[in-house]
Amino acid sequence: MGRHRLPARVRRARGAHPDPPHGEPVAPPLPGGRWFSQGDGSHRQQSLDPNIRARLTSPCRWSTGQEALCLTIALTLGTPFFVVFGRLSDRYGRQPIIVAGLVLAALTFLPLYAWMKAAAGDHRYAQVVIAVLLQIVFSEMIYGPMAAYLTELFPPQIRYTGLSISYHLGAGLFGGFTLLIALSLTSSTGNQLAGVAYPIVVAALSALVSVTLLRNGRKNRSVSGVWDRFDRTEAAPSLETPAGT
Numbered sequence: 001m002g003r004h005r006l007p008a009r010v011r012r013a014r015g016a017h018p019d020p021p022h023g024e025p026v027a028p029p030l031p032g033g034r035w036f037s038q039g040d041g042s043h044r045q046q047s048l049d050p051n052i053r054a055r056l057t058s059p060c061r062w063s064t065g066q067e068a069l070c071l072t073i074a075l076t077l078g079t080p081f082f083v084v085f086g087r088l089s090d091r092y093g094r095q096p097i098i099v100a101g102l103v104l105a106a107l108t109f110l111p112l113y114a115w116m117k118a119a120a121g122d123h124r125y126a127q128v129v130i131a132v133l134l135q136i137v138f139s140e141m142i143y144g145p146m147a148a149y150l151t152e153l154f155p156p157q158i159r160y161t162g163l164s165i166s167y168h169l170g171a172g173l174f175g176g177f178t179l180l181i182a183l184s185l186t187s188s189t190g191n192q193l194a195g196v197a198y199p200i201v202v203a204a205l206s207a208l209v210s211v212t213l214l215r216n217g218r219k220n221r222s223v224s225g226v227w228d229r230f231d232r233t234e235a236a237p238s239l240e241t242p243a244g245t
Contacts (some may be wrong), residue, residue: 062120070128077129078136085144094149095210095217101141102207108134109196109203117192152218155230174202 089097112131119127154162182195214220218227 009033012236025199035152043206059135062123070125071132073131074129078133078140078237079142082144085141086148089092089148090091090143093217094145095214097145097170098142098149102203102210104141105138106200106203106207109200110193112195114129149217153214153223157230157233158226 036239085101112134115133116128119131150157150163152165178198181198184190185194185197188194214223218224
């Protein structure tokens, strides 16, 4: 059988390296991650994210079992932090924890993926686990308080609509195009880390919007104004004089 030949734009992104021998793992070197897809939990993103799997299997020639073991260990260690950050948000507020996770992610994405690339190339498994674990922890800083935070933003009368629109637009718009944009950046620049730019920008913009337009969360003037309007609407019938009195 003939050798499996990579697409031309992927070969260009690799720096015109020759195709690997038949039978070795083949995966495009996509460094970006679907970190801020609103519709997926961080543990599912990291375990199924083809970008991280591609970083470990190509061009470092990791086997599927090796990368699966590292991801499984990182996920096992990181999952309890969902509860930890949810509990911390009960005490210190939702928004500070979420914004801290966004800022840390934006600042550390590039060095974390560069570190993971170097560690994977030398088969330093422990360092790869730590690099992935840090990404999971930063994501859980966002997702741990997220459900309660979004619930508190919307009055009960429009809560389902508000949560559904914001959650699924985030998943479809920002998360759905991540792979396409990351691959395009990697292919057009030839830099394996170029795709990280997209999640960095999304994280930075999300933090900026949070501390400006949604500052103080439920106590924000715009948000509290919506709550007050629905509170007045609910209270209006009780102020009317009952018929026949």
